[in-house]
Amino acid sequence: MNTRILGHRGASAYAPENTLPAFALALEQGADGVELDVHLSKDGELVVMHDERVDRTTNAKGFIKDMTLAELRSLDASCGMPEYRGVGIPTLSEVYGLFQGSDKLINVEIKTDIFDYPGICDKLLALEDGMGMNGRIIYSSFNHYTICELLSKRPSAKAGLLYMSIFAAPWNYALNLKASCLHPHFITLSKTPDMAAECRRLGIETNVWTVNESEWMERLAKMGVTSIITNKPDLAQTVIFGK
Numbered sequence: 001m002n003t004r005i006l007g008h009r010g011a012s013a014y015a016p017e018n019t020l021p022a023f024a025l026a027l028e029q030g031a032d033g034v035e036l037d038v039h040l041s042k043d044g045e046l047v048v049m050h051d052e053r054v055d056r057t058t059n060a061k062g063f064i065k066d067m068t069l070a071e072l073r074s075l076d077a078s079c080g081m082p083e084y085r086g087v088g089i090p091t092l093s094e095v096y097g098l099f100q101g102s103d104k105l106i107n108v109e110i111k112t113d114i115f116d117y118p119g120i121c122d123k124l125l126a127l128e129d130g131m132g133m134n135g136r137i138i139y140s141s142f143n144h145y146t147i148c149e150l151l152s153k154r155p156s157a158k159a160g161l162l163y164m165s166i167f168a169a170p171w172n173y174a175l176n177l178k179a180s181c182l183h184p185h186f187i188t189l190s191k192t193p194d195m196a197a198e199c200r201r202l203g204i205e206t207n208v209w210t211v212n213e214s215e216w217m218e219r220l221a222k223m224g225v226t227s228i229i230t231n232k233p234d235l236a237q238t239v240i241f242g243k
Contacts, residue, residue: 003220004032004227005236006107008210009050013231016079017057018048019087023098030243031233033105033136035209038092038124040117045069046092046127049077052114058089065115092124096131106133107207107229109162110141110150121150125157138207140183151178160207166191171199181205181226186216189225196223214239 010022011029018036026034037050041064055061058075069091078084092108099106110120128137140160141147147159160181161174166188174182182199186208189195199206207227211217217239220228230236237243 003225003240004105004207005030005233005240006105006207006227006229007031007034007233008229008231009036010034011231011233013212016077016081016084016087018050018090019077019079019084020090020094020098021084021087023095026233027099027102027104029233030237031104032227033099033107035107035109035229036092036095037109037111038120039064039111039115040120040123041069041072042066043068044119044123046120046123047072048090048092048095050111052111054089065117093127093131096127096133099136100131100133103136105136105138107138107140107160107227110139110143110146112141112143112146121146121153124150125154138181138205140181140207144177147179148177158205160205162209164188169198170195171202171204174199174204175202179204181207183207183209185209186211186220186228189220190223196225199226200224211236 007026009017011025012022015022015025023034036048041047057079058077060075072089077089078087138158140162142162159179160183161179162183164185189208196206205226208225209229211228211230221240
């Protein structure tokens with residue numbers, strides 16, 4: 001099976017990360033899907049942004065959790081790219097709407113590393129059902145308790161464990177938590193003996209992040225990882241498929 005290409009926060013090397021233009025560009029560049037990050041606003045809306053604070057990527061300061069959706073929508077999320085000035089922070093439903101007419105995948109990273117966001121798993125599953133995105137969503141988180149909660153609510157969900165540490169037999173950990181995917185940093189995977197092969201044997205996906213160098217793209221594809229998450233889907237297309 002060919003290695004999939006997922007645009008990291010969209011085609012974020014060329015357009016503002018986690019915005020609709022970045023996701024649309026990833027599709028134009030031939031990505032099999034995208035990876036994004038989700039938080040809850042003050043009024044409980046699922047919004048797409050990486051950091052807990054808006055400082056780095058917008059023209060404002062503060063925590064997402066302390067702002068309403070209306071306040072977040074008023075911000076400029078162009079991330080210092082003048083040609084995209086005025087682009088906004090999208091809701092997760094808006095991103096799903098962009099993808100509804102396709103068969104592309106969306107890796108939703110649940111950002112409960114710092115704040116708990118009570119009820120976020122219920123909201124995510126309800127949105128998946130309500131917008132007919134079933135079977136096309138991969139959930140992931142560095143907070144593995146969140147993944148356990150999600151799987152307790154929907155055992156059939158495709159869920160991935162994000163991590164950076166190098167530890168023995170991570171596939172056994174995934175099996176123990178009933179997670180179908182492992183999402184290691186690409187260096188972590190490369191230093192874990194036989195990981196890609198052992199995960200394939202057990203039916204566990206290996207979706208690695210964030211790979212932006214052609215040498216590593218080629219090496220990881222030859223190892224047989226399931227997905228490469230990259231800021232440069234166009235480069236990955238050229239390296240992996242010669243396009």
